[in-house]
Amino acid sequence: MPVVRARPEAEGCRACLRAGPAISGAGVASAGRSPHPGGTTLPCVDVCVVVRYRKAVTYGVHALLAALEVSGAECDLRLGTTPEETAAHIAASEADRVLVLWSFYSPDADAMAAELATVRALADDERVLHLAGGVHATAEPQHVIDSGWDMAAIGEGESTIIALVAALREGTPLTSVPGLALRDDDGVAVRTGPARQLPLDAFPSFPNRRRHFGPIEITRGCRYTCRFCQTPFMFGGRFRHRSVASVREHVRWMAEHGLRDVRFITPTSLSYGSQGPDPALDAVEELLAAVKEELPPHGRVFFGSFPSEVRPEHVTPEAMRLLKRYVANDNIIIGAQSGSDEILAAAGRGHGVQPVRDAVRIAVEHGFRPNVDFIFGMPGESARDQEASLKLAAELADLGARIHTHTFMPLPGTPWRDAEPAFIPLSTMRELDRLAQRGDAYGHWRKQAEHAVRLAETAKAYPRRARRRRTGG
Ligand code: SF4
Numbered sequence: 150m151p152v153v154r155a156r157p158e159a160e161g162c163r164a165c166l167r168a169g170p171a172i173s174g175a176g177v178a179s180a181g182r183s184p185h186p187g188g189t190t191l192p193c194v195d196v197c198v199v200v201r202y203r204k205a206v207t208y209g210v211h212a213l214l215a216a217l218e219v220s221g222a223e224c225d226l227r228l229g230t231t232p233e234e235t236a237a238h239i240a241a242s243e244a245d246r247v248l249v250l251w252s253f254y255s256p257d258a259d260a261m262a263a264e265l266a267t268v269r270a271l272a273d274d275e276r277v278l279h280l281a282g283g284v285h286a287t288a289e290p291q292h293v294i295d296s297g298w299d300m301a302a303i304g305e306g307e308s309t310i311i312a313l314v315a316a317l318r319e320g321t322p323l324t325s326v327p328g329l330a331l332r333d334d335d336g337v338a339v340r341t342g343p344a345r346q347l348p349l350d351a352f353p354s355f356p357n358r359r360r361h362f363g364p365i366e367i368t369r370g371c372r373y374t375c376r377f378c379q380t381p382f383m384f385g386g387r388f389r390h391r392s393v394a395s396v397r398e399h400v401r402w403m404a405e406h407g408l409r410d411v412r413f414i415t416p417t418s419l420s421y422g423s424q425g426p427d428p429a430l431d432a433v434e435e436l437l438a439a440v441k442e443e444l445p446p447h448g449r450v451f452f453g454s455f456p457s458e459v460r461p462e463h464v465t466p467e468a469m470r471l472l473k474r475y476v477a478n479d480n481i482i483i484g485a486q487s488g489s490d491e492i493l494a495a496a497g498r499g500h501g502v503q504p505v506r507d508a509v510r511i512a513v514e515h516g517f518r519p520n521v522d523f524i525f526g527m528p529g530e531s532a533r534d535q536e537a538s539l540k541l542a543a544e545l546a547d548l549g550a551r552i553h554t555h556t557f558m559p560l561p562g563t564p565w566r567d568a569e570p571a572f573i574p575l576s577t578m579r580e581l582d583r584l585a586q587r588g589d590a591y592g593h594w595r596k597q598a599e600h601a602v603r604l605a606e607t608a609k610a611y612p613r614r615a616r617r618r619r620t621g622g
Pocket residue numbers: 371372373374375378379380381416417484
């Protein structure tokens with residue numbers, strides 16, 4: 150049964166006790182508030198932020214919550230762990246505006262659109278704005294607007310969410326908020342100005358006061374140009390590293406709350422402190438030593454393992470000896486992706502097959518079990534290329550590695566968004582199953598093959614750069 154709550158015409162603003170005007174919808178118009186008597190624009194609108202809180206996207210959501218926390222943006226904040234709980238928070242809120250935040254990856258876009266419809270059916274009124282953020286919304290704002298969201302957040306969300314809450318409170322036009330795509334009267338996604346990419350120290354990785362702890366993001370953006378990867382598109386083509394002082398502060402917060410395990414978010418662990426292709430091992434050591442210093446004696450540091458990985462050419466004896474001195478993980482994740490030099494070159498990986506072999510051998514020699522990522526079905530991959538990947542996977546498994554198998558997905562925002570996935574024959578599938586049955590491989594490659602089909606359909610329905618407009622705001 151939908152809960153439809155219209156805001157009474159004569160309802161006063163709780164912040165300034167002044168009768169407030171009805172607020173228009175999400176569109177390109179202002180949030181609809183007239184200035185206070187005397188022409189001032191003091192805040193007078195209550196804002197409630199409801200987050201559709203899912204395990205798959207907690208890191209990104211925690212970064213937004215942290216940004217709101219340190220900015221001092223005044224808003225009531227609630228987390229909905231299911232569509233029903235999300236709707237219940239919306240219905241229960243008495244705020245003048247309810248901003249509902251959604252974040253998802255491209256393969257989940259359709260499932261999230263179905264959830265959005267459920268939430269709207271359960272609780273909806275003119276106070277509510279649904280905002281989609283994350284990499285899919287950034288790459289395909291028109292798709293998310295057509296799928297039912299009122300707005301899309303483009304790029305990194307921290308400064309956008311702070312500005313958006315402020316605009317809703319103060320009644321300034323949403324066109325003035327950077328990093329949004331708003332639906333105009335024709336249903337077209339119209340972009341506001343771009344949000345700035347700030348240094349990583351500008352905001353914490355997670356909200357300390359709300360005690361949502363997690364891995365510390367030490368590096369954002371990536372200088373490499375792998376054609377299947379959304380990271381450089383979303384976060385820029387250079388590394389932004391968090392300072393050691395900022396990392397120390399995060400570890401202190403965690404230790405104060407009795408947490409003893411520290412993990413990191415980074416596109417390539419051993420690139421910490423470096424701007425180029427070579428690791429800056431002094432910077433890595435400074436980081437790891439600082440984290441150890443802040444932790445209690447029984448504290449543990451996990452580096453180069455989930456949720457991050459290392460590039461194969463960075464796995465050297467020197468680097469492994471350094472990790473052994475500091476880390477608690479017994480495994481490291483190495484991105485190999487293919488056993489074909491031609492495919493690695495076409496994918497823009499910046500390394501060949503031999504560094505992968507060397508990395509696995511060196512890691513094993515230094516007591517790490519390598520988990521090695523492979524992607525099958527990359528564009529242009531021939532039967533011979535797939536055979537080379539399967540042969541390399543078996544060889545690495547014999548050395549002691551576990552193979553993490555993926556299927557190529559044409560992800561929005563990447564150079565290979567419109568590329569045709571290579572055919573994966575039954576024989577390759579059987580071989581992957583055989584490796585998995587032996588305990589040498591794991592992964593969701595079958596599910597990803599289904600996602601790939603849907604992503605290709607969306608890409609065809611939304612030709613690149615179609616119907617893109619920018620507001621004058
Ligand atoms: S796959 Fe890894 S190294 Fe390549 S662009 Fe993405 S994050 Fe960077």
